[in-house]
Amino acid sequence: MNIEDYCKFLNISKPTIYNWKKDKPNLYKIVMEYKEKNLNNLTKKDELIVKLFNELNEDEQEYFKYEMKTRILKNKLDKK
Numbered sequence: 001m002n003i004e005d006y007c008k009f010l011n012i013s014k015p016t017i018y019n020w021k022k023d024k025p026n027l028y029k030i031v032m033e034y035k036e037k038n039l040n041n042l043t044k045k046d047e048l049i050v051k052l053f054n055e056l057n058e059d060e061q062e063y064f065k066y067e068m069k070t071r072i073l074k075n076k077l078d079k080k
Helices: 003-010 016-022 027-041 044-055 056-079
Strands: none
Touching: 003 016, 003 044, 016 027
């Protein structure tokens, strides 16, 4: 994931992350370590899902999160 996508993932502007690097180095370090450990290990399919999800507005994101949770719960109930 490139820095622009990562900023979208964090819901921050690109200058913000560079300001953190300069003004809050510990915060920047934590954020970048998370990126390296977690987000750089995503498959192409996972990256696409994250990218598309971030293009949704907040209400749409909430809707799809609840829909996914509902489907997962339904699948669990169906297996019982």
